[in-house]
Amino acid sequence: MRKIIVALGLFFLGTLVQAQNGLEKIIVERFYVANAADANASIGTLPAGSVTYRVYADMLPGYKFQMAYGNSSHTLKIATTTSFFNNEDRGNTNPNGITTVNTAKNTVMLDSWFSVGATASGKMGVLKKDDTDGSIVSGSTIYNNTNVAGDIGTAVKTADGMVTASPQSVTFVGFDPIGDVFDAASQFGSSFSTADGAWASLNGSTGANVDTNRVLIGQFTTDGVFTFELNIQIGTPSLGTEKYVAKSPKSDETLLPSLIYASDSPTEIAETNTSNAVNSFRLYPTPATDELTLEIINTKENVADSYTIYSIEGKTVLHKELNSSAEQQKEKIDISSLDNGLYIFQLSSGGITSTYKIVKNQ
DSSP: OOOOOOOOOOOOSOOOOOOOEEEEEEEEEEEEEEEEEHHOOSOOOOOOOOOOEEEEEEEEETOOEEEEOOOOOSEEEEEEEBBBBOTTOOOOOOGGGGOOHHHTTTTTTGGGGGGGSEEETTTOOOOOGGOOSSTTTTTSSOOOOOOOOOOOOOTTTOOOOOEOOOOOEEEEESSSSSSSSTTTSSOOEEEEEEEEEEEEEEEEEESSSHHHHOOEEEEEEEEEEEEEEEEEEEEESSSSSEEEEEEOTTTEEEEOGEEEEOOOSSSOOOOOOTTTSSSEEEOOOOOOOSSEEEEEESSSSSSOOEEEEHHHHOOOEEEEEOOOOOSSSHHHHHHTTOOOOEEEEEEEEEEEEEEEEEEEOO
């Protein structure tokens, strides 16, 4: 699994810090689920079932998005358990360099990129439910999916989440986005992190709708479990700054739980239809502090069971082979040594793997 960690100087936009709460939350929109027609039409590896996620910073009116950053105290992390899709035809590391004409070609609309508001040149991102001006791919022979593999809302042929506007340009600080993860030539990048870098809006970005003030900060397409841990700085109406972090805030920082995300959300899986593996299991509590409890009911004896816990960068932090001879098992999992944050839990049984997120808190 590839990982980028940069160690260059990071500048911050503004110095005055005020105790406000201008960043309300992070919104993750399931924008699209690719099907076989999309996979066949794509230039670049796009597995059927890949989900395109759009990530928005939802701010109060009058506030401006300045940057998503990582520093020595708060690493920024974006990862998937498989790889990110990068369109090799007209894709880009940021959408400002993609024309609307090119966006409508093959699966360029599903490319992975960083943003500070844009979805294409001269277009800004809005949630599909708020888009009323139609779609540039209305006549496309692909992009047919709606309400597939979970609710993705309005079909992109009806509303593409783009409105005409003048979006700010992306400035990359402390890292080069043309690397193994998000450049157009790579189909194998799975993990990005920075402890001294940012993607930024030098003038500050507001949403296309000044009242809702939601700024699109990235689009990521993958058929794996998508996770992130972000830190964000915004500008206040009085020209100050506010910093929001995913964990362990300092005196001039605000903790915002929605800065940590994993695309799989169930905390309990029960009564699957697999006759050769696990019939049901429960993992609790989540969030957890020092210990998790895993309960398993096996439908067959002598099935190879094991669990693995991964960091969101994909590093294995815990692994154990389980006694599969018992019909029922209760396993206590010590996580007291793990750092606070988001992890991926995978349970394997008889060739079937179930995956979801866990959160470790103090």
